[in-house]
Amino acid sequence: DAGITQSPRHKVTETGTPVTLRCHQTENHRYMYWYRQDPGHGLRLIHYSYGVKDTDKGEVSDGYSVSRSKTEDFLLTLESATSSQTSVYFCAISKSTGANSGANVLTFGAGSRLTVL
Amino acid sequence: GDSVTQMEGPVTLSEEAFLTINCTYTATGYPSLFWYVQYPGEGLQLLLKATKADDKGSNKGFEATYRKETTSFHLEKGSVQVSDSAVYFCALWAGAQKLVFGQGTRLTINP
Secondary structure (H helix, E strand, O other): OOOEEEEOOEEEEOOOOOEEEEEEEOOOOOEEEEEEEEOOOEEEEEEEEEEOOEEEEOOOOOOOEEEEEEOOEEEEEEOOOOHHHOEEEEEEEEOOOOOOOOOOOEEEOOOEEEEEO | OOEEEEOOOOEEEEOOOOEEEOEEEEOOOOOEEEEEEEOOOOOEEEEEEEOOOOOEEEEOOEEEEOEOOOOEOOEEEOOOOHHHOEEEEEEEEOOOOOEEEOOOEEEEEEO
């Protein structure tokens, strides 16, 4: 999507290997998110960031870590990938300027499809 | 906790048919409600939103009304087109940076 780039777009890896997905934004927004999309579950929040070095857990954070050393980049790391982490991962940004704005609209990247064998 | 329930899919319709996709929610307080759409191979994009009771969101011929009394936000369109084929997600903003999604409904429109 405009302003958000995810890489890689596709990755196949083996169980037990580390994997890092990158999300890059060009719009300098404060809030960034990582979701995973699985059939029957919609999208579920993994982690989010509200600024450089400021991150928090979502509902499915086990097995994942994140880092944000620059405003524009938000990295999602699977330290030791498992087959249950096979999914499509979406990065999103929020253009909200308020932490609890009642009408936050998220803009999503195109997704990264990860297969763990 | 906060949750969203959508009608089970997939849904298949003929072109120009009337569309309804049901969405109900459970939440404390008064969340904002959204419909997102995902076209094949793409990320989600906002279709419409409503921020308070009785608000009607609309876009591209789609409409949804925030009904507090029935805790619903059903998506409707009077005459669907083949280009409307996509997966539709109902979602609510529960505060604390938490956008909660329904499971998605896959819509296919046949010419």
